Amino acid sequence: MGLILAQLLTGLANAGALFMVASGLSLIFGVTRIVNFAHGSFYMLGAYVGYSLMQVLPGAVGFWGAILLSGLVVGLIGALVEVIVLRRVYAAPELFQLVATFGVILVVQDLALAIWGPTDLLGPRAPGLRGVVRVMGEPVPQYDLALIAITPVVALALWYLIARTRVGVLVRAATQDREMVAALGVNQRWLFTGTFFLGCALAGLGGALQLPKGGADLLMDFTILAQVFVVVVIGGMGSLPGALLASVLISVLNVFGVSYLPQSTLVLMYVVMVAVLMWRPFGLLGRAEVAGELGQVGAPEEPIRPAGWPIRATVAAALAVLAALPFWGSPFSVVLATDILIFCLFAASLHMLIGLGGLVSFGHAAFWGGGAYVAALLVARLDVPMEVAMLAAPVGAGLAALAVGWIALRASGVYFAMLTLAFAQLLWSLVLQWGAVTGGDDGIVGVWPADWASGNTAYFYLALALSVGGILALRHMAHAPLGYALRAARDAPLRAEATGLHTRRLQLVAFALAGTLAGLAGGLFVFSKGSVFPNELEISRSFDALIVVFLGGVKTLSGGWVGGAVFESAEDLLTRFAFWRLTLGLLIIAVVIVAPEGIVGAARGLARRAGLTRDADPAREDAR
Amino acid sequence: MTPILEVRDLSRHFGAIRAVDGVSFRLAPGEMLALIGPNGAGKSTCFDMLMGQTDPTSGQVLLDGRDISGWPARRVWRAGVGRTFQVTATYGSMRVVENVQTALMSHHRRSFAAWPRFRRLYRDEAMALLEQVGMADQAGRPAAVLAYGDLKRLDLAMALAHGPRLLLMDEPTAGMAPAERAALMELTAGIVARQGMAVLFTEHDMEAVFGHAHRVLVLNRGEIIADGPPEAIRADARVQEVYLGGGAEALAAEARDG
Ligand SMILES: Nc1ncnc2c1ncn2[C@@H]1O[C@H](COP(=O)(O)OP(=O)(O)O)[C@@H](O)[C@H]1O
Ligand SMILES: [Mg+2]
Numbered sequence: 001m002g003l004i005l006a007q008l009l010t011g012l013a014n015a016g017a018l019f020m021v022a023s024g025l026s027l028i029f030g031v032t033r034i035v036n037f038a039h040g041s042f043y044m045l046g047a048y049v050g051y052s053l054m055q056v057l058p059g060a061v062g063f064w065g066a067i068l069l070s071g072l073v074v075g076l077i078g079a080l081v082e083v084i085v086l087r088r089v090y091a092a093p094e095l096f097q098l099v100a101t102f103g104v105i106l107v108v109q110d111l112a113l114a115i116w117g118p119t120d121l122l123g124p125r126a127p128g129l130r131g132v133v134r135v136m137g138e139p140v141p142q143y144d145l146a147l148i149a150i151t152p153v154v155a156l157a158l159w160y161l162i163a164r165t166r167v168g169v170l171v172r173a174a175t176q177d178r179e180m181v182a183a184l185g186v187n188q189r190w191l192f193t194g195t196f197f198l199g200c201a202l203a204g205l206g207g208a209l210q211l212p213k214g215g216a217d218l219l220m221d222f223t224i225l226a227q228v229f230v231v232v233v234i235g236g237m238g239s240l241p242g243a244l245l246a247s248v249l250i251s252v253l254n255v256f257g258v259s260y261l262p263q264s265t266l267v268l269m270y271v272v273m274v275a276v277l278m279w280r281p282f283g284l285l286g287r288a289e290v291a292g293e294l295g296q297v298g299a300p301e302e303p304i305r306p307a308g309w310p311i312r313a314t315v316a317a318a319l320a321v322l323a324a325l326p327f328w329g330s331p332f333s334v335v336l337a338t339d340i341l342i343f344c345l346f347a348a349s350l351h352m353l354i355g356l357g358g359l360v361s362f363g364h365a366a367f368w369g370g371g372a373y374v375a376a377l378l379v380a381r382l383d384v385p386m387e388v389a390m391l392a393a394p395v396g397a398g399l400a401a402l403a404v405g406w407i408a409l410r411a412s413g414v415y416f417a418m419l420t421l422a423f424a425q426l427l428w429s430l431v432l433q434w435g436a437v438t439g440g441d442d443g444i445v446g447v448w449p450a451d452w453a454s455g456n457t458a459y460f461y462l463a464l465a466l467s468v469g470g471i472l473a474l475r476h477m478a479h480a481p482l483g484y485a486l487r488a489a490r491d492a493p494l495r496a497e498a499t500g501l502h503t504r505r506l507q508l509v510a511f512a513l514a515g516t517l518a519g520l521a522g523g524l525f526v527f528s529k530g531s532v533f534p535n536e537l538e539i540s541r542s543f544d545a546l547i548v549v550f551l552g553g554v555k556t557l558s559g560g561w562v563g564g565a566v567f568e569s570a571e572d573l574l575t576r577f578a579f580w581r582l583t584l585g586l587l588i589i590a591v592v593i594v595a596p597e598g599i600v601g602a603a604r605g606l607a608r609r610a611g612l613t614r615d616a617d618p619a620r621e622d623a624r
Numbered sequence: 625m626t627p628i629l630e631v632r633d634l635s636r637h638f639g640a641i642r643a644v645d646g647v648s649f650r651l652a653p654g655e656m657l658a659l660i661g662p663n664g665a666g667k668s669t670c671f672d673m674l675m676g677q678t679d680p681t682s683g684q685v686l687l688d689g690r691d692i693s694g695w696p697a698r699r700v701w702r703a704g705v706g707r708t709f710q711v712t713a714t715y716g717s718m719r720v721v722e723n724v725q726t727a728l729m730s731h732h733r734r735s736f737a738a739w740p741r742f743r744r745l746y747r748d749e750a751m752a753l754l755e756q757v758g759m760a761d762q763a764g765r766p767a768a769v770l771a772y773g774d775l776k777r778l779d780l781a782m783a784l785a786h787g788p789r790l791l792l793m794d795e796p797t798a799g800m801a802p803a804e805r806a807a808l809m810e811l812t813a814g815i816v817a818r819q820g821m822a823v824l825f826t827e828h829d830m831e832a833v834f835g836h837a838h839r840v841l842v843l844n845r846g847e848i849i850a851d852g853p854p855e856a857i858r859a860d861a862r863v864q865e866v867y868l869g870g871g872a873e874a875l876a877a878e879a880r881d882g
Contacts, residue, residue: 301716301717302717302766303717303718303719303722303766304717305743306741306743476738476739477738479741479742479743480737480738480739480740480741480742481729481734481735481736481737481738481740481742481745482735482736482737482738483742484718484722484725484726484729484742485726485729485730485735485736487715487717487718488715488718488726491714491715491716491717491718492713492714492715492716494677494697494709494713495709495713495714495715495779495782497677497696497697497698497701498675498677498697498698498701498706498707498709498713498783499698499701499706499726499727499730499731499782499783499785499786500698500701500702500727500730500731500735500786501698501730501735502698502735506735506736509736
């Protein structure tokens with residue numbers, strides 16, 4: 001009994017930081033509709049800044065002062081990011097902003113590395129609260145009790161701000177109806193900046209508060225982000241009481257999980273999340289209208305048409321040059337080109353899902369990594385030949401996508417995105433914790449191609465054939481009835497249903513197809529590297545694909561693979577230098593600001609201005 | 625004659641709001657029935673239930689004597705019902721003709737086909753439909769750049785794509801200039817007469833209602849308060865009361881405001 005109580009208290013203490021970060025994310029999403037991927041980074045900054053401040057500020061006053069100051073500093077940094085970066089891209093298509101926040105993640109990672117170094121920092125203990133208290137015989141750290149006392153105070157202060165002040169009225173109005181804010185004559189800019197300040201300050205406060213328990217390290221950003229997404233989704237996007245409830249639920253669950261199910265703590269969290277969302281698709285206390293419709297804001301997309309002969313000729317010529325690479329390029333360039341081709345297929349599959357289906361998935365790595373693991377497991381455990389494994393990868397991933405899509409498509413908008421993320425995380429945690437089969441952290445090694453494909457050149461041709469084939473197939477599909485039906489379901493779902501289209505089944509087909517091709521890319525990947533590790537299933541891999549798709553341009557047909565090629569080349573080039581993350585992050589932010597329509601969209605605009613192509617409109621040209 | 629559509633005691637409540645409350649009526653083949661009433665009377669909600677886009681709280685919708693309540697919209701559509709929307713719903717990322725082609729493709733059950741080129745499919749049929757509504761000359765334009773009146777006509781062409789036996793039109797002329805309105809109603813009446821389909825339409829423009837409807841239903845606060853031929857409705861005291869004693873003039877004025 002005492003033990004259970006003590007564990008409950010630990011869970012409650014852990015809930016504090018989680019709640020602060022989650023409520024910040026939730027607030028920002030509610031008001032600005034930005035899914036702030038960088039929120040974990042602000043939490044990490046809070047921990048580092050707090051650590052440094054505690055070094056210079058003495059005593060108990062210094063300790064608590066440092067925590068408050070960290071919140072303030074991180075809030076200011078957040079406001080700065082909003083003013084410098086995000087303000088420029090509010091008019092961009094919805095969700096494009098998250099590309100910018102991803103750039104911020106990279107920048108913060110390298111800055112933290114430069115300032116605080118690579119070693120984990122042990123947090124100082126709170127002066128006067130170093131001991132333990134006996135609760136029914138069990139030791140409970142005093143600091144935990146302090147956290148349990150502080151969290152409700154923060155929650156109450158926040159509640160007061162939102163429910164009782166004029167600022168709160170604006171925040172609530174914006175959360176429920178964005179147009180209303182403009183109508184109220186409020187300076188929307190300052191409301192957004194203020195919200196970012198508050199949201200980031202909360203994250204920073206959370207980061208600093210957990211210092212005595214967890215310290216500071218460079219992986220904190222993604223670790224907390226995964227948990228925060230879970231909390232926000234279970235609680236309901238935009239709902240603060242929901243965030244509190246879910247933080248407590250998840251933290252307590254984790255503590256008990258560690259004691260009683262140590263092999264499956266992570267799995268447990270995601271299983272709970274999926275279960276809650278199946279029961280209540282908008283979270284425990286969330287509402288449907290806050291879910292947001294993704295991908296359909298901004299200038300309408302131009303009608304598509306099959307490429308004319310000049311473009312076809314150019315592409316054919318470029319492919320011929322690429323196919324001749326082993327004859328004119330270095331051996332290294334052949335390996336690099338193989339990597340890029342595989343990644344392009346992965347990106348193109350997600351691009352189809354987002355571009356045609358309007359379905360933004362945050363967890364596409366599940367099918368890429370899933371395909372890779374299917375192939376690797378078959379080869380390593382069952383000695384299956386490469387040819388079979390290479391076929392099983394897309395089939396396995398496609399079936400998984402069918403199952404995930406069947407559940408995730410019950411929700412829409414940001415909830416759909418979060419559900420896909422939850423499934424990806426579920427798969428990742430399964431692979432990580434089911435070590436006996438998957439090798440856990442050590443991954444699966446020794447997965448080499450069959451003899452005929454084992455040379456770099458031979459494998460390059462295999463990758464070229466399958467990737468280009470897959471990308472062309474996707475393109476063909478866009479010009480086929482299925483592609484049009486998908487766009488119909490996305491553009492006007494009511495009209496689509498009222499003309500006989502089964503929109504959800506169409507979306508499920510698209511989801512399964514995207515998963516299948518991602519799985520094929522994953523299969524190609526594992527044989528090119530000879531091994532696979534759980535990080536191929538991580539959030540950051542899903543984000544890579546997402547960023548690439550947006551950078552390439554959602555409202556174009558070739559944005560996926562073009563973005564993939566540019567991003568993968570840039571990364572390969574940059575990783576040879578120190579601070580490559582910083583550079584890549586700044587590069588991404590620059591593209592977001594300069595070319596909010598993505599690379600292909602911007603290129604098309606330039607071509608049009610130069611008179612190379614025509615406008616889409618006055619074209620009665622192809623009425624017949 | 626069996627009615628093509630029969631509505632029995634249909635209700636839809638949103639919490640405490642009784643948007644539609646115990647509505648019953650019948651519609652004969654070839655009949656043009658107008659459903660009128662002030663804003664918020666429950667007309668669109670009624671249409672949503674007939675089309676299967678909102679589930680009724682209670683009551684039944686019978687199509688050719690078959691109970692279709694609770695069917696999804698796509699099934700209602702396959703059973704021969706088409707609709708237009710008060711706020712036009714077209715596919716903004718496609719050309720005008722492609723919008724109609726998409727509807728035809730669904731009618732021919734090819735929407736999952738991944739091989740054939742969409743551009744060539746049902747092009748001529750689509751052009752014929754656009755011709756019918758007078759949009760053929762705009763076939764190649766992106767739907768996103770159309771003027772509002774043209775969107776309404778495109779919406780109508782899509783609703784006609786599968787040759788429906790019952791057509792539901794929610795405020796077909798709202799937001800149009802007066803001359804355009806008359807033209808669209810003429811157009812619709814012509815198509816209806818030629819194809820012999822039944823039409824249920826809501827409309828604020830009284831010229832459209834009294835000029836074309838065979839019969840008029842008046843809805844107020846979710847309940848039907850009058851049902852009869854246009855002349856009788858014009859003279860009905862309760863209807864005049866609902867419209868603040870103004871008759872057709874006030875109705876027309878309200879239409880322009882809202
Ligand atoms: N989804 C909904 N939720 C709540 N109330 C609704 C909803 N749809 C319609 N209503 C309400 O039902 C009533 C009837 O609306 P509607 O059918 O659109 O009227 P009309 O088309 O006659 O103007 C209105 O009071 C409206 O506010
Ligand atoms: Mg209406």
